[in-house]
Amino acid sequence: MRVDILTLFPEIALAPLSESMMKRAQNAGLVEVAAHDLRDWATGKHRKTDDYLCGGGQGMLMKPEPIFAAIEELRTPDSRVILLTPQGQVFKQAMARELSNESHIIFLCGHYEGVDQRVIDELVDLELSIGDYVLTNGAIAAAVVTDAIVRLLPGALGDARSAVEESFSDPNLLEAPAYTKPIEFRGLKVPEILLSGHHAKIEKWRKERAIKRTRDNRPDLLGG
Numbered sequence: 392m393r394v395d396i397l398t399l400f401p402e403i404a405l406a407p408l409s410e411s412m413m414k415r416a417q418n419a420g421l422v423e424v425a426a427h428d429l430r431d432w433a434t435g436k437h438r439k440t441d442d443y444l445c446g447g448g449q450g451m452l453m454k455p456e457p458i459f460a461a462i463e464e465l466r467t468p469d470s471r472v473i474l475l476t477p478q479g480q481v482f483k484q485a486m487a488r489e490l491s492n493e494s495h496i497i498f499l500c501g502h503y504e505g506v507d508q509r510v511i512d513e514l515v516d517l518e519l520s521i522g523d524y525v526l527t528n529g530a531i532a533a534a535v536v537t538d539a540i541v542r543l544l545p546g547a548l549g550d551a552r553s554a555v556e557e558s559f560s561d562p563n564l565l566e567a568p569a570y571t572k573p574i575e576f577r578g579l580k581v582p583e584i585l586l587s588g589h590h591a592k593i594e595k596w597r598k599e600r601a602i603k604r605t606r607d608n609r610p611d612l613l614g615g
Contacts, residue, residue, distance in 0.1 A: 398500035401426035450504035475529035479518030491543040500529030567597035
């Protein structure tokens with residue numbers, strides 16, 4: 392897989408993708424990640440990438456010319472162009488799985504008041520949001536989505552089961568609480584059922600605790 396990130400702040404996008412598991416996935420050749428400064432495709436003395444809104448209004452809008460030039464240069468027949476924007480559909484684990492099957496993703500990172508609508512109409516395949524809040528720029532969101540996708544690539548995780556046995560592998564249920572050694576710490580003990588070796592009872596316990604955690608933290612996943 393190849394991931395190209397178009398942003399005004401490439402360093403922000405690359406920083407969290409250059410460590411730990413993401414770094415190992417790139418070193419192993421599972422994914423190639425590049426972040427590009429949109430100013431490289433801007434023209435004129437000042438390489439301007441934004442301008443005032445037509446019709447008035449506060450803030451600045453990203454201009455179409457450098458975006459069109461960048462995407463037209465990077466895009467291939469297999470590319471999927473994704474705009475990170477608060478107006479997009481909310482990113483979830485199922486979407487991460489779907490996108491992990493793509494061979495080339497181009498992330499376009501919004502900034503200021505967003506991008507010219509003509510970019511969306513002509514170039515963007517999918518508008519994506521990582522939540523109902525606003526960030527200073529889309530480079531942070533691009534890093535989040537890239538991380539969620541890359542970790543699902545075969546070989547990216549040390550244990551292939553890790554991508555399956557985790558929160559949102561079941562879209563309606565969070566993970567059950569988890570424990571490790573020591574068995575007792577400051578008077579707090581690991582539940583005895585987890586030490587019993589009785590796998591059927593352990594699975595039953597985990598399912599019950601997963602339902603309770605979901606009800607407490609994310610009742611919306613259970614339908615109320």
